[in-house]
Amino acid sequence: MSRQEIRDQAALLTRPGTVVRCVDDGENVVVILEPFTPPNAAQYNPHKLDALAFIVPSLYPDACPDATGFYVKPLTTLLASTGAEPRSTAETALLGEQWRKFSWAPKTFKWDPNTDTLATHLATIEVRFRKGD
């Protein structure tokens, strides 16, 4: 799939009030949703994130989107209940800026290049947010 096809598929992730943009980063395309409201938004502070980003290799869909995690802004995304940082997160550089990376390897999801899409990848990210920890 070409980078343009990745862009076309990323455009399908657009939701009301959310802009999707794609940035080439070496052999990857970084897909950014701005702003992004996670499911269970009330469990996070702020409820609405400035941005969500994830990395898509140029060999998508043979290569799955970065399965080690995803990135959010602002850096001070906290759990509303405790005021603590979410589990397994850390400040990380991406595209020359600082983001909070949620490091996460989905245990119950195995990427299938025949059927999975950027939409199913986004759905797995939302599963992580639903955990609320």
Place this chain on the structure above:
Amino acid sequence: MTLGEWVSERIVGLGILDRVSPSIGEFLRAKTPPVRRRVEVAWTVADRRRMEGAALGPAPREGAVVALCRWSTGATRDTALIMDPLAPGPGDLRYDRGGFVVTVTGRYWNRALDALADLGPGAGLAVLHTHPGSGIPEWSDDDNEADTELARFLFGEGFLTSDVPLVSLVASHTDLRGRALSLVAADRAVVMRPIERIRTLSPERLSITSTTDRVWKAGELEVPAHADRSVRVFGKEGQRLLADIHTAHVGVGGVGSLVAEQVARWGVGMLSLWDPDIVKDVNVNRSSVFTFRDAYIHRLKVEALARALPSFALVRRLAVRWSASDVRQRKELPALLDADVIVMLVDDARARHFVNRVAYAHYIPVLDGGNVIRSTAEDDADSDSAVVEGGAVRVSLLTPDGPCIWCAGHLDSERLGLAFRSEPDKAADRARGYVENLGPEHAPSVMPVNSMTAALLECRLQDILFGLSGRSIPEVHFDLLGGTLDELPRDRRKDCRQCARWQGRGDSAELPFVDA
């Protein structure tokens, strides 16, 4: 060999000039006479048997079969990949002159053209007819006339475009020869380029034979006296076969440098090498070629190897071509497509994915090897003591009709995806300890295990070239702690989107280039 050819093979082809001065490289390339291109045929043994079986079936009458065909275009050779023969049906063949001389009817050609329409761009046709009996078949006047008319009709009337192959083969019961046909649009002259070499592939064997039309360079068939011990194994014919083989080596690190060195000693005549890395002092412990001096002057691994190989190669005219570029770059593909066998010894999943696809799309068998050692010290180079907890060597054969690395589970979407992560990102994940399957930063590696990997790979190469076992052995596995050597069953997935989808697609296959 002319001076121009020598310059072309030894200097321009090395890529040195492009690093020193691209403009000088460009100038010399323009002044260098073009390398003579060779036409070859590659097909699977299953397709070959179906074609020859159907065509020789009517003996003592002549027979004919039409098949589909695509080009695989290398730097110095054009290979016609022949596949999917269409068995002749009633009314497809007509017999004249006492019922012995065959003619392919318009009905049969229409069936073939209908089949082409479903295949998309790049597909052409091959026709095989027979001259029953033994010996080298001669092109008859009828054959020449028929092939000329065929090319004029199919190309001239626009049924085939000029960039697709049209191949004519003639088989006896013992021999085969052929020619690629093309049409010069300006004067409707038909050009017939003889097929010089035939590669027949199966999971059991890679058979390479030269046709009677092969043009040999002076001295090319000589077997040196110092090949004495080797000739006593496979004879002079075997030694000539090795000298005619071109192996491509993707990755010439620890194991890769050993394999390149040893196949050169064995008598392989041409090697192409790819590796972007320089020699480091920590490499010297597991290569018999790299030296501390190479490490001191930061010499490229490919350059160090290319300099060393001629001094011990069995073939006096050893040709070595090397590149420090990523093999996934478009400009590297023609050189890779000149190879008869690819030896893949790289960790990078992206390169492995690329070469895997080349194997099936372009009918070039790949021997894929690797090893792993698990030790309690793998993350600690200062450890005083260590316990080896496990280890294994694996060598897989990737060849049309056999399982690919995806079918065998040696590559999957997650591993391929992880290969796109930057080194700083991986280091950060290692430090945080969140991410699984990253492995140690520097894999443990020792000479005995690397030598075992190289030896197993070379034995598999010897097996497929000389048909020693005569069996399909998709994977061999050595268990370091158990001390056992096993064949592992690996099955091809019929719906595999990597091998089944792209098999035989040749130049029209989409390859995962880095500069797509």
